[in-house]
Amino acid sequence: MSIKSNPKIVLVGNPNSGKSSLFNQLTGLNQKVGNFPGVTVDRKVGHCQLDEHARAEIIDLPGLYSLYPKSADEEIVIQSLLDPEHQDYPDVAVVVVDVSNLKRNLLLFTQVRDLGFPTVLALNMVDVATKGGLEVDLEVIKQSFGIQMVPINARTGKGIDDLKHLLGNPLMKECEPFYDMSTSADQVIEAVQNGHHFCNRYRAFQFAMHVDRIPSFQGDTRHKIIDAKYEHQFNEKALQTEDTLGRYKKIGEVIDHALHRRETTTVDWTKRLDSVLTHKVWGYAIFLGVLFLIFQGIFAWASWPMDLIDGVFGATASLLSGLLPSGMLSDLVTEGIIPGLGGILIFIPQIALLFAFIALLEESGYMSRVVFLMDKLMRPFGLNGKSVVPLISGWACAVPAIMAARNIENKRERLITIFVTPFMSCSARLPVYTILIGLVIPETYFLGIFGAQGLVMLGLYTLGVVAALGSAWFLKGRVKDKTRNFLIMEMPTYKWPRWRNVGMTILEKVKAFVLEAGRVILAISIVLWVLATYGPAEDMARAQTEWESQYADQPAISETPEAQAQLASLKLEQSYAGHLGKAIEPTISPLGYDWKIGIALLTSFAAREVFVGSLATLYSVGDSEDELGIRDRLRNEVVPETGEPRYTLALGLSLMVFYAFAMQCMSTLAVTYRETKSIFWPLAQLFFMTGIAYVSALVVYQLLV
Amino acid sequence: MQDQPKNVAQLAKGESGVIAGFSDDELALKLMEMGCLPGETITINFRAPLGDPISVHVLDYNLSIRVREAATIILEP
Numbered sequence: 001m002s003i004k005s006n007p008k009i010v011l012v013g014n015p016n017s018g019k020s021s022l023f024n025q026l027t028g029l030n031q032k033v034g035n036f037p038g039v040t041v042d043r044k045v046g047h048c049q050l051d052e053h054a055r056a057e058i059i060d061l062p063g064l065y066s067l068y069p070k071s072a073d074e075e076i077v078i079q080s081l082l083d084p085e086h087q088d089y090p091d092v093a094v095v096v097v098d099v100s101n102l103k104r105n106l107l108l109f110t111q112v113r114d115l116g117f118p119t120v121l122a123l124n125m126v127d128v129a130t131k132g133g134l135e136v137d138l139e140v141i142k143q144s145f146g147i148q149m150v151p152i153n154a155r156t157g158k159g160i161d162d163l164k165h166l167l168g169n170p171l172m173k174e175c176e177p178f179y180d181m182s183t184s185a186d187q188v189i190e191a192v193q194n195g196h197h198f199c200n201r202y203r204a205f206q207f208a209m210h211v212d213r214i215p216s217f218q219g220d221t222r223h224k225i226i227d228a229k230y231e232h233q234f235n236e237k238a239l240q241t242e243d244t245l246g247r248y249k250k251i252g253e254v255i256d257h258a259l260h261r262r263e264t265t266t267v268d269w270t271k272r273l274d275s276v277l278t279h280k281v282w283g284y285a286i287f288l289g290v291l292f293l294i295f296q297g298i299f300a301w302a303s304w305p306m307d308l309i310d311g312v313f314g315a316t317a318s319l320l321s322g323l324l325p326s327g328m329l330s331d332l333v334t335e336g337i338i339p340g341l342g343g344i345l346i347f348i349p350q351i352a353l354l355f356a357f358i359a360l361l362e363e364s365g366y367m368s369r370v371v372f373l374m375d376k377l378m379r380p381f382g383l384n385g386k387s388v389v390p391l392i393s394g395w396a397c398a399v400p401a402i403m404a405a406r407n408i409e410n411k412r413e414r415l416i417t418i419f420v421t422p423f424m425s426c427s428a429r430l431p432v433y434t435i436l437i438g439l440v441i442p443e444t445y446f447l448g449i450f451g452a453q454g455l456v457m458l459g460l461y462t463l464g465v466v467a468a469l470g471s472a473w474f475l476k477g478r479v480k481d482k483t484r485n486f487l488i489m490e491m492p493t494y495k496w497p498r499w500r501n502v503g504m505t506i507l508e509k510v511k512a513f514v515l516e517a518g519r520v521i522l523a524i525s526i527v528l529w530v531l532a533t534y535g536p537a538e539d540m541a542r543a544q545t546e547w548e549s550q551y552a553d554q555p556a557i558s559e560t561p562e563a564q565a566q567l568a569s570l571k572l573e574q575s576y577a578g579h580l581g582k583a584i585e586p587t588i589s590p591l592g593y594d595w596k597i598g599i600a601l602l603t604s605f606a607a608r609e610v611f612v613g614s615l616a617t618l619y620s621v622g623d624s625e626d627e628l629g630i631r632d633r634l635r636n637e638v639v640p641e642t643g644e645p646r647y648t649l650a651l652g653l654s655l656m657v658f659y660a661f662a663m664q665c666m667s668t669l670a671v672t673y674r675e676t677k678s679i680f681w682p683l684a685q686l687f688f689m690t691g692i693a694y695v696s697a698l699v700v701y702q703l704l705v
Numbered sequence: 706m707q708d709q710p711k712n713v714a715q716l717a718k719g720e721s722g723v724i725a726g727f728s729d730d731e732l733a734l735k736l737m738e739m740g741c742l743p744g745e746t747i748t749i750n751f752r753a754p755l756g757d758p759i760s761v762h763v764l765d766y767n768l769s770i771r772v773r774e775a776a777t778i779i780l781e782p
Contacts, residue, residue: 066738101766104740237730244737270767271750280754372769376755385758486774488735491760491767 009048009056009167010080010088012112013096014105015063016492018124021154022096023060024504026164031058033508042406043076043088050168059088065104067111067206068240069213071409078210081115082203085216092171093117094163096154099129099136100493102259106251107244110145110178114202118171119147122163126151133262140258145178155498177202179247185239191228195221205243208234270365270493277369287373290361291392297353298396298427305349313342331533332526340525343607344518347397350427351513352506354396358389358404359505363497368489375487381469382476384408385487387417391468394424395461398668399517400509402675412481416472418675419685422668423468425461425660428608432659433460435612439631440652456656463660467692516674517667524606524666528577532603532617535575543570572617577602591658591694592651592701594639604664611659650704654697662693713747713761714776721748722780729777740764741778 013019023031027046044060061080062073069075080088093112097105113119126136142149148166152159177200181189185205192204199207211217211225228234276282317338324330361367367389375385386408393401401421408414425433437453444452534540547567551558558564572578581599588598600614612630619633637646663669669682676682716722724743727733740763741747750760750767757772 068734068738070735101764104738104764104766107738237734240734241737244734245742248737248742274751274760278751278753278760283754368769372753372758372760375771376753376757484731486732486735487758487769487771488732488739488774489769490739491769493767 005054007054007056007091007167008059008088009092009094010059010061010090011094011096012061012077012081012108013063014065014098014101014108014490016490017063017096017098017105018154019060019063019096021498021501022094022122022124022152022160023058024500025154025157025160026058031504033512048164050164054168056167059090061088064108066108066244068209068244073406075213078206078213079215081112081117082206082210083214083216090117092120092167094120094122094167096122096124098124099126100132100134102136103248103251103255106254107247110247110251111202111243113145113147114177114179114200115206116200116203120163120166120171121145121147121149122154122159123149123151124154127153127158135260135262137258137260141254144254144258146176148172155495179243179250181205181239181246182242184242185232185234187232188225188228188234191232192225195224205239209236209239273494274369277366278372283369283373287370290357290366294354294357294392295395297357298350299430302349302353306346309346309348310342313338313345317342332529335533336526336529337522339613340522340529340606343525343610344514344521347427347513348510350396351400352510354393355400355506355509356502358393359502360497362505363495363501365492365494368491371487371489372491381472382413382416382479383469383472384410384413384417384485387413390417390421391424391465394421394426394468397426397428397513397517398422398424398665399671400513402668402671403512403516405675410481410485411483412479413485415479415481415676415681416475418672419475419681419688420468420471422663422665422685422689423464423471423661425464426608426665428665429460429659431609432604432611433457433656435615435631435634436652436656439634439647440649460656460660463657467661471688471692516671520667520670521607525610528603528606528610530576531580532572532575532577532599532614535571535578539574539579540571543567543574546570568617569619572599590701591654591697592648592705593655594646597655601658601664604659605666607667608659608664648705650701653704654701657700658693658697660693661689661696663689710782711780712776713749713770713778713780714759714772716749716780718749718751721746723747724778725781726779727777728779732774732777736770736774736778739768740766741768747778747780 011019011023023044023046026048030048031044031046033042033044042062046058046060048056048058050056059080061077064074064077067078067081069078080086080090081093083089093115095109095112097109099105109119109121121141123136123138123141126138129136138149138151148171150159150163150166152163154160180201185208188208189201189204192207193199193201207214207217208225208229211222211229217225277286317334320338321330321334324333358367361370370388371385373385374388378384378387387405390401390405393404398421401424402418405414405417405421408417437456441453441456446452446455544567547563547570548558551563577599578595580602581595584598584602585593585595588601593601596615596618599618600611603610603614615634616630619630619637634647635645638644639646663686669686672682672685673679710725711722712728713722713724724741724745724747726743727736742764745763748762750762752759758769759772759775761768761770761775
């Protein structure tokens, strides 16, 4: 059999087997991440030049432990391996097996092999295991399984060329199954084989097992299989157990011959590290330290590239507005599109840093210890140890954070995690907090070290965490789910992180953010720009006339920035956005807000930090970068009826609490919709969060005013 | 009256036992796939600071399971 010039190769293996490292080794930057159709499971595809003739398409399937799936991720693998109509149905299966945990890894391998694909066994970490005192007789393994095998080290790249060479040549296909099912399922297997003559006994057995998971089994074929299962009492649980135990027994016999352990005196670093990292005091102290470091990264280290991006976009906008002929198009570009793009890209440093940390923690093996430490604390809230990662990510941006909830197997725990993650104070709330705190909180210190402003900021972050956990607790009994929740999780040994894998993760997450959130933010920015620039024709004309009459006798002054800013402010008041702001004023006046704040609340829907820019325009501060200018202007704003200052402590705190709780992010709603596949969840998020925000802001304002 | 068979949740830190079977059919398959096989030795590495979950050593690697799940793994007397 000659090899196809572009074969489709799938990588299959246990989690932590080194599958992703191998994928990165084979494809390099030649990869992209998408979604499997209909489900939100990452589909990683790349290309690899095997030799001068053959270029393979490599698909990295999600990690799993057997052909009996427990989560949405794992079902994808079953579909791709069993359904010939599936886009990822492979020509060749490469099963990655970590030799340090050979027995458990071989279960999945023998199952995939018996499906009848040309199968290659990539035996990972042989060199490391040998140093650790494990002797592997490669010849015995090759003979026992009757397949091609390559020892590799996916971390260093050793053996990758051998693997490519092997894949570039015709592969043999073993017909004899490694393990044959007992006769109890024979009638069903025969019934399946009658409809599919090509398939071997084990594949027929798996067809019967997963008939409801395979979309291309429809109509007659499907009914015949289901009828046969019913007629011959095909007991799925019992047969799965038989398959698992039978295979393990035969694998055990192979391993007895193939593996020999030498007594060594190597230090068990994992054991030593665990005694500190999961210690009842040090464990939590170190975890808090890691959280602090992440915080530090997001706030301090990310600030200079963010300022840089901000500066570049500001300069580009003013440069272009000078170059382009003035008019609608120029305004759209310089006031709508460029600030919109800037508003997306400015978050990249924080997102990149956050996922650098998370990737480091995952790669090193520490993340599973965090899950281990936090599981008991999270469970009373209807969450699970694995919810910690999305919640922490929420401090940077809820969009990638919600996507990070995918690895939670239990549906209910995953939904609750997705629902509450936007309560975590994301980085877009920070500019809003900063300006309001500077405005209404005095710079006093308690005991000489605790600044009032810092404490309020800390309080707002705490409020976010409390709201997230509290809402989770509230939802716990209300979200129904029949599936069992459990935490049966491998605790991998500690390893040095591979920088290449960390880099790939950062790239992948930033790309996801720019494409997922970016599109929405850009679209909304443009819509908001239109709403804030245009208004009913007569109102806009009136604003223009009113402004012109003020400067009628001194036209020279009308060219000054102050006068221009005043014009912008008058126009905004008469624009559609201004009308909307006035329309909602009665609703928000109990919170102490006027129509100007109403506009800022509405424009925050693109992204919360737009609040600051909107206020700058509304109060005709010429330069929106001028934070002190905005602050002074807000301080001087008075309530027309009373002459009292508008921005009191009560209003400031009411606004901060509103921003802490309210769902004001279209991108988050869009990503929740995509991840839950239901319009119910984003709508519930919108009304629940905004409802809490409204009530809390009302209480705060009415108590303090 | 006969003694109840011991389960993994009852083992102390550092203690081992040999797996005999499972008391929960649904979890049994998942646990077996993860290497908790009848006849294998299972050892408690350590408990999480709050007592749950626990880290066990089985089949040459470490596994984290909740106490509730450990209680479904029955040991040989």
